Amino acid sequence: MDMNAAVLHKVDDLRLTQVPVPVPGAGEVxxxxxxxxxxxxxLRYISGAKTTGVRPGVIMxxxxxGRIEAVGEGVEGVPLGxxxxxxxxxxxxxxxxxxxxxxxxxxxxxLFGSAVDGGLAEYMLVPREAMDHGNLVLVPQELPxxxxxxxxxVSCVLNGANQVNTQPGDTVVVLGTGPIGLLHIAVAKLAGATTIIAGGRAGRLEPALAMGATHAYDLTGDALTKQVLADTGGRGADVVIVAVGSLPLANQALEMAAIGGRVNYFGGFPKGSTVEMDPNLIHYNELVVTGGSNARRADVVQAVNLLSSGRLEVAPVVTHQFPLTELDAALEAVRERHGLKVAVLP
Ligand SMILES: [Zn+2]
Ligand SMILES: [Zn+2]
Structure with a gap:
């Protein structure tokens, strides 16, 4: 039996392709x-801007x-459906x-979707190695x-958020209001932050407020720093998350942080870029500067539990849906930033 799959044949050549539906072998799902x-x-995989770990011919x-469709020999505790x-x-x-x-x-x-066949297809195989490692996560309570x-x-956001250890009562600044910035806002709210200040594009301020931001501004540069300082009585924010790889934000995040503040560079910056920054902000203010990329299996379990329980509310993030057969239109919507998250439904 064949299925539709979004196969990345080579750079700039992602095509819906008919491939055989995988058959789970022993220990596979x-x-x-x-x-x-x-x-x-x-998009960076498709355009070739990111090539590390990408296997030509991979299903993206x-x-x-998904749902458990079939299990191979020896798989236990994984109910069909x-x-x-x-x-x-x-x-x-x-x-x-x-x-x-x-x-x-x-x-x-x-990674699945670049080295290992991923989910832009009607079916996806969870290979034996992933099953043996416990990568499969069953959902406790059904959700959309x-x-x-x-x-x-969300798991990646949790990995970043865990490094800045947001506490109840904290003031958190999230720079960037794309889907990742919005998820950071929701996670900061869940962690008990009482003031959440978002900085981003004008069209994204409403979603930021809907996700739990208490303040949202389409300001940049000094104007945004001044606004954050004004909103925090001059002390700055306990936590600053840079959720977009914009170079000026690297130093600006340090300027907005309170004494002892924690800063997370969550968004990747352009390859090979350098930036001027004032190291004395870190030195005198005893800032903690962290990063974050990808997530552990444990972060995925935590993400699934938070979403499944309804404690983490992220519905406003998915704004567009396309069938798999309209893959090109879905990608175009992401490229043109028509909405926030675009979902493809096989
Ligand atoms: Zn992603
Ligand atoms: Zn290793």
Whole structure:
């Protein structure tokens, strides 16, 4: 039996292609995909801006939600029809990084949707290695597939947020109001932040407020820094998250942080870029500066639990849906930033 799949044949050549439906071997599971959301990283894979770890001929899609369609020999505790997703991080579990608690930065990291076949297809195989590693995550309580697909970006946001350790009562600034910035706002709210200040484009201020921001501004540069200082009585924010890879924000985030503040560079910056910054802001103010990329299996489990329980409300993030057969239109909507998250439903 054949299925439709979004195959990245080579750079700039992503096409719906008929491929055989995978048959799960021993220890493997087949997911019937119900939704796959698209993110900026997918566009970078397609255009060739990001080539590391990309296998030509791969089925793309790394934000997917599905249901157990079939299980191979020896698979136990995985009921047919159960709603499920899977951590996209396939790591070796034995290098220094894995052993040090950073499996998502593994030396031999392979990701679903770039190295391993992903979810932009009617069905997706969870290979034996991923099953053995416990990558498959069953959903405790059913939720809309488009929400479950967001478990992947939410897991990455949780990894970033865990590094700045937002506390109840904190003031959090989120710079950038794309889907990732919006998810950071929702997670900061859940962590108990009482003031959440978002900075982003004019059209994205309403969604930022809907996700839990208490203030939202389409200001940039000094005007935004001044506004944050004004909103915090001059002390600055406990936490500043840079959710967009804009270089001027690297130093600006430090200027907005309170004494002892925690800063997270969550968005990747352009490859090879450098930026001027004032190191004394870190020195005298005792700032903690962190990063974040990808997520552990545990972060995915946490994301699924938060979404499934309804505690983390992310519905406003998915604004567009397309069938898989309209893949090009879906990608165009992401490129043109028509909405926030675009979901593809096979
Ligand atoms: Zn993504
Ligand atoms: Zn490793």
């Amino acid at each position: 087949l997911l019937k995909i119900e939704a796959n959301t698209i993110c900026g990283t997918d 899609g790394h934000e997917f939600a 159960a709603q499920a997703t899977c951590s996209i991080v396939l790591s070796c579990l034995r290098c220094d990084r894995c052993m040090g608690g950073r499996e998502h930065l593994c030396e031999k990291l392979r 597939a488009t929400m479950l697909a967001l478990a992947e970006p």
